[in-house]
Amino acid sequence: MLDLASTVTQTRFGELVGVTQPTVSDLCTRGILREGASVAEWLRAYCDRLREVAAGRLGRESGLDLVQERAALAREQREGQAIKNAVARKEYAPIGLLADVLGMASSAVVDRFDQLEGALRKVAPDLPDAAKTTVLQVIADARNAWISETAAIVSDAVDAMGNADTDETDDDANPAPSPAPQPTT
Structure with missing residues (x-):
């Protein structure tokens, strides 16, 4: 039976409350437990400390x-x-997957644009060369704009994700993926 009015060693007190002797020593060094105090006083001080930590009022010094x-x-x-x-x-979806899907969609559109000249020759062989050139130029401009805007969107999204990783204070740093750009004609 333990006499609560007596003193106890740090090792014995640690065994009593379920901590190591170095932990008890640290509590003594920080003044939480007074050297030479009774077991009852150490228990009260230890329990008070546990309540304060659990309530969130202590722990900042560590x-x-x-x-x-x-x-x-x-x-x-x-x-x-x-x-x-x-x-x-x-x-x-992960940015890599979005970039891959956007690249495949862009590739499919570019392939269709490249087939336009042959389709125009079949469907409208009498179409003047100036009209064909104008149509093909507008399509080429739209294709180039599509590719550059897609690259810019992916680059901006990757940059934003990089900035979000370094900025730990902003909770809304990760932007939602934006839809693919629509080609302009």
Whole structure:
């Protein structure tokens, strides 16, 4: 039986409350536990300290603020769940996949544009060369604008993601993927 009015060693107190002797020593060094105090006083001081830490009122001296840590964890869990929900609704995809899909779509459009000259010769062999040249020039300009705008959008999205990774204070730093640009004619 332990006499609560007596003193106890750091090792024995650590065994009693379930911590290591170095932890008890640290509590003594920081003045939380007074050397030479009774077991009852150490238990009261230790329990008071636990209540203060659990309430989030202590812990800042070690660089840990329990309330802020819990809030950060909750925010990360909420953001993770939001991403999972967006993926399930097919509203979100990795930037690499979006870039690949956009590239394939652009390639398909460019292939169709390249077939236009032959199709014009078949369908309208009497079309004047000036008209054909004008149509082909407008299509070439639209194709070039499509490609440059697509490249700019992908580049901007990648830059924004890079900035979001370095900016930890902005919660809304990750932009939503934007739709593919529409070709101008």
